Amino acid sequence: MSPYESDPADRIVAASADGEDQAVEAALRPKLLDEFIGQERVREQLSLVLQAARQRGTAPDHVLLSGPPGLGKTTLSMIIAAELNAPIRITSGPAIQHAGDLAAILSSLTEGEVLFLDEIHRMSRPAEEMLYMAMEDFRVDVIVGKGPGATAIPLELPPFTLVGATTRAGLLPPPLRDRFGFTGHMEFYAPAELQRVVHRSADLLDVEIDPAGAAEIAGRSRGTPRIANRLLRRVRDFAQVRHDGVVTVEIAARALDVYEVDARGLDRLDRAVLEALLKLFGGGPVGLSTLAVAVGEESETVEEVAEPFLVREGLLARTPRGRIATAAAWRHLGLTPPPQQGRGAVPAQAELWGSAEER
Numbered sequence: 519m520s521p522y523e524s525d526p527a528d529r530i531v532a533a534s535a536d537g538e539d540q541a542v543e544a545a546l547r548p549k550l551l552d553e554f555i556g557q558e559r560v561r562e563q564l565s566l567v568l569q570a571a572r573q574r575g576t577a578p579d580h581v582l583l584s585g586p587p588g589l590g591k592t593t594l595s596m597i598i599a600a601e602l603n604a605p606i607r608i609t610s611g612p613a614i615q616h617a618g619d620l621a622a623i624l625s626s627l628t629e630g631e632v633l634f635l636d637e638i639h640r641m642s643r644p645a646e647e648m649l650y651m652a653m654e655d656f657r658v659d660v661i662v663g664k665g666p667g668a669t670a671i672p673l674e675l676p677p678f679t680l681v682g683a684t685t686r687a688g689l690l691p692p693p694l695r696d697r698f699g700f701t702g703h704m705e706f707y708a709p710a711e712l713q714r715v716v717h718r719s720a721d722l723l724d725v726e727i728d729p730a731g732a733a734e735i736a737g738r739s740r741g742t743p744r745i746a747n748r749l750l751r752r753v754r755d756f757a758q759v760r761h762d763g764v765v766t767v768e769i770a771a772r773a774l775d776v777y778e779v780d781a782r783g784l785d786r787l788d789r790a791v792l793e794a795l796l797k798l799f800g801g802g803p804v805g806l807s808t809l810a811v812a813v814g815e816e817s818e819t820v821e822e823v824a825e826p827f828l829v830r831e832g833l834l835a836r837t838p839r840g841r842i843a844t845a846a847a848w849r850h851l852g853l854t855p856p857p858q859q860g861r862g863a864v865p866a867q868a869e870l871w872g873s874a875e876e877r
């Protein structure tokens with residue numbers, strides 16, 4: 519049976535936000551740059567951009583934030599506005615399907631306002647072209663009428679700062695990318711940084727937690743603050759219902775075992791994929807569609823939901839001949855690799871076996 523009868527986005531380790539996340543995230547967001555944990559390079563670069571703009575008394579250059587979901591792009595955009603003491607307007611690429619939608623937003627901006635455009639790569643082409651001119655000249659042409667009688671009415675805009683966020687920087691057309699004065703690339707967080715995120719959120723949620731408990735949650739959070747905050751909330755439930763509410767390392771580990779998030783942050787789907795690859799196909803190589811059938815999932819779910827993290831963790835590799843498991847994958851599931859495969863019967867795999875190190 520499929521380990522995921524429901525939407526994979528509902529996984530406890532999903533990096534995108536679910537309804538509950540959205541409700542509590544506002545309370546957990548750092549408000550100023552100094553409170554923002556990790557991302558040292560982006561933080562320092564951004565701090566210079568903002569400080570210089572403040573000194574000059576002008577709106578800073580447009581900012582592009584790129585990186586996987588849940589790493590703090592929305593949070594940073596709000597921090598930019600707070601640091602500039604400016605209001606912020608929040609919208610997203612998919613919400614702007616027509617140039618008119620964008621014109622309406624742009625024409626109502628006030629001087630110095632921050633416009634946060636999430637998923638900017640998903641904006642429609644006509645809106646994108648309107649944005650070019652707005653970003654560069656603070657001007658848009660509003661088209662009135664249709665066909666040969668249509669006229670363009672130029673509209674001056676107040677200086678504003680666009681903060682664009684994207685999980686797919688490579689999909690942005692170069693003319694759009696070039697109009698950003700600063701691009702911040704967000705990286706996955708180190709376990710020690712996530713541990714600080716967990717401590718900070720525990721304080722705000724009034725949860726008593728010890729350092730080892732926070733480290734346990736951090737280690738299972740896949741480098742992502744949103745997941746760390748979500749796991750903390752589930753651990754808090756467990757600590758409260760089954761114990762005295764205090765989160766220790768044992769409580770955190772037991773709670774996350776209940777939610778089937780293992781010591782390395784793999785969930786049921788990730789493990790089902792690895793187990794099939796190891797136990798049914800001897801570690802591969804095996805084609806994606808065969809692997810997907812074996813776990814009772816769509817190929818897309820395996821490829822887009824489970825594989826990116828398994829590849830990032832060095833547990834699985836995609837090769838032209840199919841998916842193969844690394845030595846770390848066998849170790850992670852507590853299995854012994856079949857000797858004939860580890861000794862060079864499959865050259866690509868043999869190389870990987872030599873290089874893959876468990877963290």
Ligand SMILES: Nc1ncnc2c1ncn2[C@@H]1O[C@H](COP(=O)(O)OP(=O)(O)OP(=O)(O)O)[C@@H](O)[C@H]1O
Nearest residue numbers: 543546547554555587588589590591592593743744
């Ligand atoms: N550096 C950080 N320090 C503390 N908390 C953080 C940090 N980064 C993110 N968070 C927390 O993680 C959660 C998710 O962050 P945010 O919504 O900003 O991510 P995102 O990158 O915009 O995600 P998406 O792309 O899905 O919109 C928020 O609750 C936020 O408070």
